[in-house]
Amino acid sequence: MSDEKKTVLSMKNISKSFPGVKALSDAQLTLREGEIHALMGENGAGKSTLIKVLTGVEEFETGEIIMDGKSIVNGSPQEAGMNGISTVYQEVNLCPNLTVAENIFIGREPMKMGHIDWKTINREAQKILDNLKLEIDATELLENYSVAIQQMVAIARAVDTQAKVLILDEPTSSLDEGEVEKLFEVMNMLKKRGTAIVFVTHFLEQVYAVCDRITVLRNGHFVGEYKTEELPRVKLVATMMGKEFDDLADIKNKAGNGSRRNNEAVIEAKGLYHKGSIKPFDLTIHKGEVIGLSGLLGSGRSELARVIYGADKPEGGELYVNGEKLHVKAPIEAMQKGMAYCPEDRKAEGIIADLSVRENMIIALQAKRGMFKLMSKKEQEELTDKYIEMLQVKTANREVPIKTLSGGNQQKVILGRWLMTDPDFLILDEPTRGIDVGTKTEIQKLVVKLAGEGMSVMFISSEVEEMLRTVNHMGILRDGKKVGELEESELSQENVMKAIAGGDK
């Protein structure tokens, strides 16, 4: 039945490269009249690039976009708008200090005798809002409404430009449950009117709540287009992550690396939480154990680690380190208790770009010792050389700025920074992202080796295979909540995906 629907837009064989990366190769997307279409894929799968190509933000190299039977090329978002393609971005980009009506008509105000026709603006705006069954006063200032309502206004503005295709790029990430419901109502209403909606989100629940079809991308490739009711959750997760699992690459030393669940606890969290990022959770990490945190992007895996480390101050619950209660207010206190933390975003939170490799490496140990106990030049150099050698950092010398190194080598420097502080508990958040395969394996081996020497490691990664290779135990997160744990014996690709997907579908 739904197959009878008219195709509004199709993108065929789209390819696009950025320097050094093939962002899209032969990607495709087909939108039909009156359907909500989810665009899914893990980080770096090419979702945002595909959308940027569609809306004229980026140019594509090969392929074509066909709308209503005609081939079109959008040189700019404005041109895309004229072709009937509107976009609402994650961050609302409206003017909060103007009225709702002004925001809806900004840039295309109806004129009357050389003046802006305010009466018409207010009347028409109110009509559009009423049509969408939104209880919003068009003459009120936009900033007086919640983010959710502002998002609706953005949608109202987008659909009023007679959009045939509406793209919603992660519109729900800052909304609460009630607000999401409201958004879904509006989406369904537009669907009935025949608008084709592209819905980009990381929340599986929402995909199954409103979407008719799902297109999955992986590493810039088109994986498939599915009807929502024909694709169970587990399968969707598996499709998004890719199923190739290399059993032979199991680098864990099975003999020496059995369960360490019986070792003494290093970290014990009871009901720890941070509002809006991670709901209360219990977690115990034992000596010499590698614990993995798994979940889709935005599931709260990084946030859980940040709360333990004090990068985000916990707002409630208890944390015990080696049996001792710790009220961590700032990372330095966690460091003093033997924790170390490699953040996910290496560029924004890891490296100090202009400082040298040496300074970047010694700085955590220096901070731990205190401002007045400057490490001698000799000690700094010896330690730096030691870790450059141990981690095989490729750098001209220890005094070049870290920004001149490649991503993988920067990551090694950050690892060296923390190993230098001789931690008991090391948190690695996506330590292998954007790193070549060889270095990836080196880092995984290092993690297993460190655990063998008695260090406890928390390993967070989007790649399930990599985690299965390195971890002894795994925590599963979904939608900001820890929903379960997997013992070593239960660790398999299938179990992990099932756990990540959750639900009974």
Added chain:
Amino acid sequence: MDKLKKLTTCRLFWPLVCLFLVLLFNFIKSPSFFKISVNNGVLYGYLVDIFNRSSELIILAVGMTLCVASSAGTDISVGATMALAGGVSVYLLGTGNTYNMPWILAILAGLLVSIVCGMWNGFLVAKMKIQPMVATLILFTAGRGMAQLITGGNILYIKVPNFKYLGGFLPHIPVPTPILVAIIVVVLVSLFLNRTATKLYVESVGINPKASRLFGLNSNRIIWLTYAACGLCAGIAGMIATSRISSIDANNVGNLMELDAILAVALGGNSLAGGKFSLGGSVIGAITIQALSTTLYALKVTGDQLPLYKAIVVIIIVTLQSPEFKKFMNRYKAKRAAKAAGEKVAS
């Protein structure tokens, strides 16, 4: 060739070249420029005068460098802080024939006020996350008002002669006291920066405060401290300026000096975007600015025209140091080298 390249890429190379050019111009114009003589037991000469007059600016530039490095912002209230600190000290000492209180206490009180000013600025910038320019604008306007309030809107004169020691000469010492104070400040601050991890911390926070927090630095406190230090430097400069004229004129002490201090930091090759810095560069920058003023006065440029000529020279210096200009020069050199090579082949 390699050595030359190393020299030209050194941070202090271009600031020094600029200073050298200004001095060279003077030497050509009047060969007596470099003459230093001893008169009445003290040193005299253009050079001594330049160094002496740039003392306050050097001290201000030291504090300003720290603020710029840690917060990528400038403290524009230093001029007003100078007046306020000077005003407090003079007020406490009184205008009678003897001091109302021990002079050391009065000076310490003035310096304390300047530190409090700096801490207030630091609080606004580090804790309240107000843009440094806006945060320090408060004291920029209010500071002089407070100084006026203390002095009752009058110019207060100190009659006790030894008040002039700080801005003039100490008995039996031929070097002007401001020069000595400036040297002491620069030496103490650089010792502190380099013998402790402070320089590393300040640079790290200036480049990436988020990352710095994650490896255990208290980014807010470090920014706060640099502003407090900047306030103290302004206080010291204020004492010298007040002592020079043995009086406090709340309207004119340190007037517009914040701009010269920022300029000194920039002329010293320091990026106003924060991060890595060189104290030496800022000191050279401060001396360059003063040398420029002295030169222009020697050329009979009147005080009211001075800013125009100064601006022209500053434009030239800043352009010479800009990365765009260096890129342009490199391309030009490469083109010439290619052309020369081509001609060689042809002949």
